[in-house]
Amino acid sequence: MADARDDRPDPEALLAAARAEEEEREGKGKLKIFFGAAPGVGKTYAMLEAARSLHAEEVDVVVGWVETHGRAETEALLDGPPPLPRLPAIEVEHRGRTLRDFDLEAALERLPKLLLVDELAHTNAPGLRHPKRWQDVLDLLDAGIDVYTTVNVQHIESLNDVVAQVTGVVVRETVPDSMIERADEIELIDLPPDDLLERLREGKVYLSEQIERAASNFFRKGNLIALRELALRRTAERVDDQMRGYMRAHGIQKTWAVAERIVVCVGPSPMSARLIRATRRMAGSLKAEWHAVYVQTPAQARLSQADRERVDRNLALAERLGASTVQLHGAEVAGEVLRYARQHNVSKIVVGKPTHPRWKDFVYGSLLDDLVRQSGDIDVYVIQGTAVAQRSEVGSPERRRVAPLAYALSAGVVALCTLLSWVMHPFSDLANLIMVYLLGVVFVASRFGRGPSVLASVLGVAAFDFFFVKPYLTFVVSDLRYLVTFAIMLLVALIIAGLTVRIRRGAESAGQREQRTAALYAMSRELTALRDIDKLSLAAARHVRDVFEADAVVLLPGPGGRLAVCAGTAEGVVAGEQERAVAEWAYARGKVAGAGTDTLPSAGAMHLPLQGSSGPIGVLSVRPRGSWQSLDLGRRELLGAFATQTALALERALLARQAQRAQLHAQAEELRNALLSSVSHDLRTPLATITGVAGALLDEGAALDPAARRDLTQTVLEEAQRLERLVRNLLDMTRLESGALAVKKEWLPLEEIVGAALNRVEERLEGREVSIELDRATELVPMDGVLMEQVLINLLENALKYSPAGSPIGIRGFTERSTAMLEIMDRGPGLPPGEEETIFEKFHRGRGQTQRGLGLGLTICRGIVAAHGGQITAENRPHGGAVFRVTLPIEGRPPNLAAPELPAAAGA
Numbered sequence: 001m002a003d004a005r006d007d008r009p010d011p012e013a014l015l016a017a018a019r020a021e022e023e024e025r026e027g028k029g030k031l032k033i034f035f036g037a038a039p040g041v042g043k044t045y046a047m048l049e050a051a052r053s054l055h056a057e058e059v060d061v062v063v064g065w066v067e068t069h070g071r072a073e074t075e076a077l078l079d080g081p082p083p084l085p086r087l088p089a090i091e092v093e094h095r096g097r098t099l100r101d102f103d104l105e106a107a108l109e110r111l112p113k114l115l116l117v118d119e120l121a122h123t124n125a126p127g128l129r130h131p132k133r134w135q136d137v138l139d140l141l142d143a144g145i146d147v148y149t150t151v152n153v154q155h156i157e158s159l160n161d162v163v164a165q166v167t168g169v170v171v172r173e174t175v176p177d178s179m180i181e182r183a184d185e186i187e188l189i190d191l192p193p194d195d196l197l198e199r200l201r202e203g204k205v206y207l208s209e210q211i212e213r214a215a216s217n218f219f220r221k222g223n224l225i226a227l228r229e230l231a232l233r234r235t236a237e238r239v240d241d242q243m244r245g246y247m248r249a250h251g252i253q254k255t256w257a258v259a260e261r262i263v264v265c266v267g268p269s270p271m272s273a274r275l276i277r278a279t280r281r282m283a284g285s286l287k288a289e290w291h292a293v294y295v296q297t298p299a300q301a302r303l304s305q306a307d308r309e310r311v312d313r314n315l316a317l318a319e320r321l322g323a324s325t326v327q328l329h330g331a332e333v334a335g336e337v338l339r340y341a342r343q344h345n346v347s348k349i350v351v352g353k354p355t356h357p358r359w360k361d362f363v364y365g366s367l368l369d370d371l372v373r374q375s376g377d378i379d380v381y382v383i384q385g386t387a388v389a390q391r392s393e394v395g396s397p398e399r400r401r402v403a404p405l406a407y408a409l410s411a412g413v414v415a416l417c418t419l420l421s422w423v424m425h426p427f428s429d430l431a432n433l434i435m436v437y438l439l440g441v442v443f444v445a446s447r448f449g450r451g452p453s454v455l456a457s458v459l460g461v462a463a464f465d466f467f468f469v470k471p472y473l474t475f476v477v478s479d480l481r482y483l484v485t486f487a488i489m490l491l492v493a494l495i496i497a498g499l500t501v502r503i504r505r506g507a508e509s510a511g512q513r514e515q516r517t518a519a520l521y522a523m524s525r526e527l528t529a530l531r532d533i534d535k536l537s538l539a540a541a542r543h544v545r546d547v548f549e550a551d552a553v554v555l556l557p558g559p560g561g562r563l564a565v566c567a568g569t570a571e572g573v574v575a576g577e578q579e580r581a582v583a584e585w586a587y588a589r590g591k592v593a594g595a596g597t598d599t600l601p602s603a604g605a606m607h608l609p610l611q612g613s614s615g616p617i618g619v620l621s622v623r624p625r626g627s628w629q630s631l632d633l634g635r636r637e638l639l640g641a642f643a644t645q646t647a648l649a650l651e652r653a654l655l656a657r658q659a660q661r662a663q664l665h666a667q668a669e670e671l672r673n674a675l676l677s678s679v680s681h682d683l684r685t686p687l688a689t690i691t692g693v694a695g696a697l698l699d700e701g702a703a704l705d706p707a708a709r710r711d712l713t714q715t716v717l718e719e720a721q722r723l724e725r726l727v728r729n730l731l732d733m734t735r736l737e738s739g740a741l742a743v744k745k746e747w748l749p750l751e752e753i754v755g756a757a758l759n760r761v762e763e764r765l766e767g768r769e770v771s772i773e774l775d776r777a778t779e780l781v782p783m784d785g786v787l788m789e790q791v792l793i794n795l796l797e798n799a800l801k802y803s804p805a806g807s808p809i810g811i812r813g814f815t816e817r818s819t820a821m822l823e824i825m826d827r828g829p830g831l832p833p834g835e836e837e838t839i840f841e842k843f844h845r846g847r848g849q850t851q852r853g854l855g856l857g858l859t860i861c862r863g864i865v866a867a868h869g870g871q872i873t874a875e876n877r878p879h880g881g882a883v884f885r886v887t888l889p890i891e892g893r894p895p896n897l898a899a900p901e902l903p904a905a906a907g908a
Contacts, residue, residue, distance in 0.1 A: 027144055028141050028142060028144060029140060029141040029142075029143070029144050029145040029146045029147060030141075030146045030147075030184040030185070031137065031141055031146075031147050031149070031179075031182060031183045031184055031185075032050075032146075032147070032148050032149075032183065032184060032185040032186075032187065033120070033149055033150070033151055033180065033183045033185070033186045033187070034046050034047045034050075034148065034149070034150045034151075034187050034189055035150075035151060035152075035153070035186050035187065035188050035189065035231060035234075035235060036150070036151075036152050036153070036188070036189045036190075036191075036231065037152065037153050037190070037191075037224065037227040037228040037230070037231035038152060038153075038154070038196060038219070038224055038227050038228075039152060039205055040191075040196055040199050040200060040205030041189050041190065041191040041196060042189050042191060043150040043151075043152075043189045044066060044067065044068070044074055044118055044150055045071075045073060045074050045077060046187065046189050047066075047116060047118070047148050047149075047150055048066070048074065048077040048078055048084075048116070049077065050148065051063075051084065051114065051116055051148060052077065052084070054114060055084060059113055059114060060112045060113035060114065061084060061085070061112065061113070061114045061115075061116070062084075062085045062086070062087060062107075062110060062112035062114070062115050062116070063078065063084050063085065063086040063087065063115075063116045064087050064102055064103075064107050064115045064116055064117045065087075065089070065101070065102035065116070065117050065118050065119075065133075066078055066116055066118045067118045067119055069205075084116075085112075087102075087103055087106050087107055087110065088103065088106065089101060089102070089103060090102070090103035090105075090106070090125075090128070092125040092126065092127050092128065094125060094126050094127070099125040101124055101125040101128060102117060102122075102124070102133065102136060104128070104129055104130070104136045104139060104140075105129070107140060107145070108139065108140070108143055108145075111143065111144075111145060112145060113145070113146060114145070114146045114147075114148065115140060115145050115146070115147050115148070116147075116148050116149075117133065117136070117137055117140070117147055117148070117149045118149065118150050119133065119149075119150060119151075120133060120134050120137060120149045120150060120151040120155070120175055120179065121133070121134065121151055121152075121155035121173040121174060121175045122173065123173055124136070134175050134176070134179050137149060137179075138179075141182075151175055151180075152231075153227055153230045153231040153234060154167070154169075154171045154227065155171060155173060155174055155175050156174065156175060156177060156180060156234065157174045157175060157176050157177055158177050159230060159234070160174050162230065163227070163230070166223060166226045166227070167220075167223045167226075167227075180234070180238060181238070183238070186235055186238050186239070188231060188232070188235045190228070190231070190232070192228075193221050193224035193225055193228065194221075196219070196224055197219065197221065197224070200219055205219075260283075260286045260287070260288035260289075260347050260348065261288060261289050261290065261291070261344060261345060261346040261347055261348070262279055262282060262283050262286075262288050262289070262290040262291070262346065262347070262348045262349075262350060263290070263291045263292075263293055263337065263340065263341050263344075263346045263348070263349050263350070264276055264279040264290065264291070264292050264293070264318070264323070264349075264350040264351075265293060265294075265295075265333070265337055265349070265350065265351045265352070265367075266292045266293060266294045266311070266314045266315060266318065266325075267294065267311065267314075267352075268307035268308070268310045268311050268314075269310075269352065270310065271352045271355070272310075272314040272352065273313075273314055273317060274383070275350055275351075275352050275383055276292060276314060276317050276318045276321065276323070277317075277321070278350065278383050279292075279323075279350045280318075280321040280322065280323070282348075282350070282381075283322075288347075288348075289324070290322075290323050290324075291323055291324045291325070291326060291340075291344065291346070292314075292315060292318030292319075292323040292324070292325045292326070293325075293326055293327075293328060293336075293337055293340055294311055294314075294315060294325075294326075294327050294328070295327075295328045295329070295330055295333040295336045295337060296327060296328070296329050296330075297329075297330060297331060297332060297333060312636070313598070315327075316597075316598050326340070327637055328340060332365075332370070333367050333370075334367055334370035334371050334374060335370075335374075337349065337371065338371065338374055338375060338378070341378055342378075346378060347378060347379065348378065348379045348380075348381060349371060349375065349378055349379070349380050349381065350381045350383060351367065351368055351371060351380065351381070351382055351383075352382070352383060352384075353368075353382050353383060353384045354366070354367075354368055368380075368382060406448040406449070406451075406452045407451070407452050407455055409444075409448065409452070410444045410448060410452035410453070410455050410456045410459075411455070411456075411459060413440045413443060413444050413456060414437070414440060414456050414459040414460050414463055415463075416440070417436050417437050417439070417440040417460065417463075418463045418467060420436055421433040421436050421437070421464075421467070421468060422467065424436070425468060430468060430469075433464065433468055434464065434485075434489055437460035437461075437463070437464055437489070437493070438460075438489075438492065438493055438496060440456060440460060441453055441456045441457050441460060441493045441496055441497050441500075442496055442497075442500050444456040444497070445496070445497040445498075445500035445501050445504070446500050446501075446504055449501060449504075450497065450498070450501045453497035453500065453501060454494065454497060456493075456497070457490055457493035457494050457497055458490065460489075460493060461486050461489050461490045461493070462475070464486075464489065465477065465482070465486060469482055516638045516641075519543070519547045519638070520638065520641055520642070520645065522543070523539075523540070523543040523642060523645055524645050526539050526543070527539060527540065527645060527646070527649035528649070530649070530653075531653055531656060532653070533556070533566065533650060533653045533654065533657070534566060534567050535567075536646075536649050536650055536653055537554035537556070537566040537567035537568070537646075537650070538554075538567035538568070540552070540554055540620070540642070540645075540646040540649070541553055541554055541567060541568040541569045541620075542569060543642065544569075544620070544622055544639070544642055545569045547638070547642075548622065548624065548635065548639060549624065549625050549626065550622050550623055550624040550625060551568070551569050551570035551572070551573050551622070551623050551625065552568055552569055552570075552573065552620060552621065552622045552623075553565050553566075553567070553568025553569070553570070553571060553573045553574060553620075553621050554566045554567055554568060554610075554618060554619070554620055554621075554646065554650075555574065555583055555587075555618055555619045555620075555621060556617070556618040556650070557587075557617075557618070562584070563580065563583055563584055563587055563618070563619060566618070568621075570623075573604075573605050573621045573622070573623045574605065574621050578603065579594075579603055579604060579605055579607075579621070582594050582600045582603040582605075582607055583607045583619045583621055585599075585600065585607075586607040586608070586609050586616075586619055587607075587609055587616050587618070587619045588616075589609075590609045590611060590615065590616045591609065592606065592607065592608050592609070592640075593606075593607050594606045594607045594621075595623075596636070604623055605621045605622060605623040606621070606622045606623070606639075607619050607620070607621045607622075608620045608621075608622070608639065608640065608643040609643075610643055610646055610647035610650060611643075611644070611647050612647055612648075612650075612651040612654075613651065617647060617650055617651055617654065618647070618650060620642070620643045620646055622639065686719035686720070686722045686723040687719075687723065689715065689716075689719040690716050690719050690720060690723070693712045693713075693715050693716050693719075694716065696712060697709065697712055697713070697716075743784045743787065743864075743867045743868055744784050745782045745783055745784055745868070746782070746783070746784070746785060747780045747781070747782055747894040747895060748780065748781065748783060748785050749779045749780055749781075750774055750779065750780075750781055750813050750820070750822065751774050751779070752785070753783070753785055753788050753789050753792060754772065754774070754792065754811055754813070754822075756785075756789050757789050757792035757793050757796060758770065758796075760789070760793050761793060761796050761797060761800070764797070764800055765796075765800070765809070767805065767806055768800075768806065768807070768808065768809055769808040769809070770808070770809050770810075770811065771808060771809075771810045771811070772810075772811045772812075773810070773811070773812045773813070774811075774812075774813040774814075775813060775814040775815055780894040781820045781888055781890060782888075782890065782891060782892065783868060783888060784864075784868070787864045787867075787868075788864070788868075790860070790864065791860075791861045791864050791865060791872075791886065792822075792824070794857040794858065794860060794861050795824040795861060795884050795886075796809070796824065797857060798824075798857055798858060798884070799824055799825075799826040799828070799882075799884075802826065802828040802829070802882070803826040803827055803828030803881065804827075804828065807826065807827040807828065808826075808827060809824070809825065809826050810823070810824070810825035810826075811823070811824060811825075812825065815890070818889065818890045818891070819887055819888065819889055819890060820887070820888045820889075820890055821885060821886070821887055822885070822886040822888070823883050823884065823885050823886075824883070824884045824886075825877060825881060825882070825883045825884075826881045826882055826883075827877075827880055827881040828880075828881055828882060829880070830876040830877070830880060830881055830882050831874060831875070831876050831882050836873070836874050836875060839858055839874060840858045840859055840861075840862045840872070840874075841859065842856060842859045858872075858874075861884075861886075865886055865887075865888070868888055868889075869888075869889050870886065870887045870888040870889060871886075871887045872884065872885065872886050872887070873885050873887075
């Protein structure tokens with residue numbers, strides 16, 4: 001009954017799975033894929049037939065995109081009568097051509113119940129929302145629209161290289177496997193190769209000019225047979241996944257033998273190697289998937305080193321022969337094996353024929369008997385092993401490792417119990433004395449193990465008979481009823497000893513698993529918080545050192561592709577060309593190599609590849625400070641988990657670095673495009689003017705009066721000055737961004753800087769009223785005169801650009817506490833709302849500007865002012881116009897000036 005209860009599905013797990021599935025599917029559309037082996041098998045035709053059946057039932061079916069390829073039957077099915085509702089195609093202009101494609105936006109606006117979207121692997125026209133059509137389908141499903149689509153087997157991403165190897169054709173348009181797994185239904189549209197070739201010859205697949213080329217390349221009969229098998233297998237895998245998901249969701253524990261799957265039980269016995277080879281032959285003949293399972297129970301947690309190594313070799317053999325290997329943990333082997341078998345819908349279990357004496361089955365239980373009785377619908381195959389040259393040592397290591405002192409202490413505990421019982425005997429029943437001896441057996445079993453506890457049980461019964469059963473001090477029994485008492489006492493003592501030992505082993509095993517889980521959690525938590533690759537690698541190596549008492553390093557590929565030490569606890573782990581060669585081998589093939597493995601075992605370190613989602617990304621090299629025997633099976637499994645966590649963390653950091661580089665590249669590309677766009681227009685215009693005017697001046701045949709010649713020369717000068725300003729702004733921006741801008745502060749009068757700037761733009765200020773109001777307290781300000789003059793020039797030029805001709809410009813300077821303020825005011829249209837900060841960004845131009853410019857002037861102003869430790873802001877004036885305010889800090893005191901000089905400067 002206990003076994004039956006244990007096999008029942010967990011109601012909480014079923015409820016959680018159902019809730020998760022419901023939440024995942026809630027509000028989303030369903031996807032049906034019409035799947036084929038090659039073009040021309042009839043996927044689109046079958047999709048249209050299914051859609052027509054639903055349309056006849058008044059389901060809202062709309063054709064989003066269907067590619068007929070000129071096939072008359074398909075066009076007739078599409079156009080009716082009655083014709084299926086269709087969305088108009090979107091037209092995109094690209095390189096002088098008009099491309100027609102599926103309109104995702106129109107489909108999302110229309111929101112039909114079912115939408116037909118042909119050719120899932122199609123690449124969209126440039127400029128649409130997504131580059132791939134399968135991404136459009138995901139958006140449709142998220143919007144709650146059911147989708148029918150088509151795809152061929154050669155377009156599945158994971159099969160792309162296989163198809164290329166078979167056909168010699170590399171398919172560029174692929175669909176990720178996740179889309180196939182996302183499908184709610186897959187319908188295989190199958191057509192024999194001969195029938196497909198007949199359709200090809202009849203022109204029902206390609207146009208006439210393409211038939212001969214297709215028949216001699218992709219559409220060879222051998223290719224079609226291979227593609228058909230791939231399609232059948234991929235469909236079977238998907239259907240099998242759906243079936244197993246259904247079984248899990250509905251708590252079905254029985255095996256549905258729709259496909260053969262075999263499990264072979266692997267242990268430390270030398271006979272396991274023969275079982276593995278026999279299972280491989282059986283799986284090959286049945287074309288079946290097979291698994292090699294090893295169950296580590298508390299009793300087997302104390303395997304000898306030889307047995308641990310034998311288990312490793314057996315699992316490695318199974319993996320080399322093509323099995324999926326797994327290590328399980330549990331209280332009993334049969335229960336764990338059957339639980340795994342039912343979870344994976346296994347149809348056959350292979351186990352070795354027992355070779356031990358029958359009495360051990362009564363004492364320790366029989367794996368074979370438990371499997372046969374509890375297997376239900378699963379077949380159990382028992383295979384005879386070869387003659388065992390070296391017997392397995394399961395259960396014996398403990399006896400060998402127990403020191404003689406443990407047996408002596410066991411006898412001492414029995415003596416102590418006898419002494420205590422002797423004191424209690426005059427006023428206590430014999431039953432209480434038996435309890436004392438049983439208590440001693442429990443103590444011995446919990447401290448010293450099975451052997452000493454058995455000895456304590458036997459000695460306890462003997463001591464009880466000798467000291468407390470009449471006649472005393474002899475082993476003679478006058479009352480035969482005591483023989484039953486002795487037998488029951490011995491049996492109970494042995495049972496208690498066995499249970500106590502089992503509980504002790506279970507507690508030790510649970511403690512070890514808890515320690516491993518805690519170590520893995522601590523490592524995962526630290527790695528999750530880190531982003532730098534060097535720090536991640538060092539943290540991983542440090543955890544390996546602390547948990548396994550081993551030196552470790554992380555090797556990552558360098559610029560030349562060769563592995564280089566990234567970080568570690570000791571670089572000597574990979575010292576020497578031999579160690580690096582082994583690490584390179586493990587990295588290239590994605591397999592563990594080095595010491596403690598079957599591959600290049602002469603190396604000094606074990607090299608574990610760090611497997612990312614797209615292949616190895618590095619190697620974790622480990623060298624224990626002690627012997628390799630300290631890394632038993634469980635610890636090696638934990639080391640593999642450490643390597644997996646390290647790989648995931650490093651891959652996350654590498655992807656983040658790539659994303660950052662991509663973002664910087666995109667920003668640089670955007671900056672380059674904006675710069676080229678601005679330069680191409682703003683530099684070309686003055687250059688064209690200068691070139692044209694210079695040509696006119698050099699034309700000897702042109703009769704130019706002095707006034708016209710002067711005007712042309714003036715034009716050349718103005719355009720040259722404009723060109724000089726543009727180039728100067730570019731150079732200033734380059735200096736700012738490269739950090740080459742050096743500020744040399746001096747105590748300078750503000751009116752001097754204002755005057756110099758006004759002189760530079762004097763000609764452009766003609767016809768403008770310029771009001772200047774400078775507080776005398778701001779006469780001397782610490783600043784770089786050349787740079788601040790540039791700031792004022794840029795601000796004045798900005799005011800000239802954005803204010804009407806003839807409108808006034810105001811300049812105001814004053815002091816507020818220890819800060820100097822300088823304001824440039826105009827009476828233009830002011831700043832658009834929300835652009836008070838964006839106007840200082842590179843290449844930003846104000847709205848409605850008619851004059852050309854690079855949009856760098858205000859950016860340069862902000863950079864120069866910031867280099868002075870100040871700030872520049874902009875805001876609108878109350879009655880129209882804008883004001884730009886420059887704030888400069890006044891630190892320290894100006895140098896002392898002679899008393900007579902101040903009035904003279906003021907009077908001047």
